[in-house]
Amino acid sequence: MRIKSLTLSGFKSFCDNTKVLFDNALTAVVGPNGCGKSNIVDAIRWGLGEQSAKNLRGRGMDDVIFNGSEKRGPQSLAEVTITFDNTDGLSHPLYVDYPEVSVTRRLHRDGTSEYLINKTPCRLKDITDLFLGTGGGARAYSIIEQGRIGLIVSSRSEDRRAMFEEAA
Amino acid sequence: MRIKSLTLSGFKSFCDNTKVLFDNALTAVVGPNGCGKSNIVDAIRWGLGEQSAKNLRGRGMDDVIFNGSEKRGPQSLAEVTITFDNTDGLSHPLYVDYPEVSVTRRLHRDGTSEYLINKTPCRLKDITDLFLGTGGGARAYSIIEQGRIGLIVSSRSEDRRAMFEEAA
Amino acid sequence: SRKKFKEAFSVINEKFQEIFPRLFKGGQARLQLSDPDNLLETGVDIIAQPPGKKLGNIELMSGGEKALTAVSLLFAIFLYRPSPFCLLDEVDAPLDEANVGRFVDLVQEMTSRSQFIVITHSKVTMEGADALYGVTMQEPGVSKLISVKLVDNTANTRTPEHATQ
Amino acid sequence: SRKKFKEAFSVINEKFQEIFPRLFKGGQARLQLSDPDNLLETGVDIIAQPPGKKLGNIELMSGGEKALTAVSLLFAIFLYRPSPFCLLDEVDAPLDEANVGRFVDLVQEMTSRSQFIVITHSKVTMEGADALYGVTMQEPGVSKLISVKLVDNTANTRTPEHATQ
Ligand SMILES: Nc1ncnc2c1ncn2[C@@H]1O[C@H](COP(=O)(O)OP(=O)(O)OP(=O)(O)O)[C@@H](O)[C@H]1O
Ligand SMILES: Nc1ncnc2c1ncn2[C@@H]1O[C@H](COP(=O)(O)OP(=O)(O)OP(=O)(O)O)[C@@H](O)[C@H]1O
Ligand SMILES: [Mg+2]
């Protein structure tokens, strides 16, 4: 379940619909401070079902919706779609026949959220089920946020255990 | 009370007697990972009277004594001397006539520590008195350790207060 | 379950012992259970010895050494149970140029098992990538994606299939 | 005492409002007491707005923006109550090249009040310094100091007095 592409719209600083293709084995994302690089990591975490606003550097979940800039007003919807390459046979039995699987998450200003798999509405549980056990989803050790690499070494030995349990 | 020079011996990775001159307004210290740059910052903090081993990245205070390398055995004494330029008239009344003031700190393997001002043995209290009120000593905001610059912004507003109290 | 944890721990430990000296160009490291008799709650300790140094408390290691040790452990876990993709946000920031070079070499090797997306300010890492995305805020406050510069890595047979956006 | 704290707060706030837009090339920022009626315990909030962006929660700022904001506050405090020396250990690590340049310019200006010692891996910062010390471990595990390369900063009248080691 490699990531083929990521589409963002109204998510954090990505106000306009933006599509990022990830066709390569090693992709580097670059740009000046504050331009939106780490927001791409947040978009992937959010699309995979992240429930804690704090893990997305926000206070409330509505902090992921574009809240305006010098010239633009705030948006009322944040939407992220992650399209996975499903040809490695790792995915959930329900989706074995699809070459691609896409998960979409939306959040409206009024707080309602929507989840979709291959454009069909579903529940959050369906999204987490999709990734459970297949090794296809984000494990705690597959996304390392900015500034947190040193924590693996400086945390207490009990805290480090979680990574091993996740891999077991 | 600018720093004129720093002499280290047996302190962390500085096994041999090393003298660093700081005659310039802006000095940059460079070198590969793990070569000993941050140990210089630790040496200055320690020389100014730091009492917490944890703030020097150690478990016990004896972690500051050179504990050996591939080819060398451990040392039994760590010694740091900081020589200050005392011509700006900021220092303690006792030392007004001296153009330079040097503070020395020693720690022996057996745990005994020594403090000296201008090579004369004194107590830790004499060293902290030397700097109190003169603005000559290390304030919390005059030494920023590696990786801690972001904390000023992400800490709680009550924690930030300490910097203002120190400056007041 | 206890058995699974024990098996994961011992394989990851083996891999960690292989990767650490490659990233550090020498030295050795290993993992140790802090309470081996209680597999359900035991923590995991890291014992690391960079080349030429004495085995010591990992807290005394430098910022760069800690980051490199963390990357070694991370990749060791990946080799035991790879995840299809891996996102690394400026993990190369504390590293000096030589260590960034070794880090990129290892990431390139890992790409046979997983897809890597790395955010970086380092030119060495940029040069090692198959594709480069630039993010810009030409319009202040609004992020846009700019050109995909395909890195001509003739040495690297991994030519990406299609690069048009 | 309450009066001293209040005075320190308001002068530092003024300086902070001056320095922030210089480091960010625009934008604005200010400090605010979280509980102004209780001067003995109140915290200090930071309100910051990088150029072109909406005023928001500082937690949403990027790693580099947070570091730059922290440096602005640090220097604002220094302008109120300078300390004779200042040690900065790789504070430029999260910054991109343009921001490192502005950071170094400001540090150079601050050196009229205080002495600065900076640890860095950035070439831009190295070029801005009066003197450069290299630390090496040619003998593994043992730190030594190597040559002092005096940066010939002809534009910079601050020629160091004596450079022999
Ligand atoms: N909901 C939102 N609406 C608009 N802008 C937002 C929103 N959330 C975050 N931002 C903006 O995104 C910017 C941060 O982006 P990000 O953290 O991705 O930067 P970065 O490219 O990683 O930078 P650095 O190199 O400093 O780490 C902030 O300036 C913030 O104002
Ligand atoms: N008591 C000691 N005896 C011998 N070596 C020590 C002692 N304490 C620390 N060290 C060594 O010092 C090294 C760390 O040095 P330091 O933190 O100064 O590196 P650095 O130059 O700041 O590197 P980086 O660029 O990665 O931050 C470690 O490798 C550690 O083994
Ligand atoms: Mg970032």
Ligand SMILES: [Mg+2]
């Ligand atoms: Mg360091």
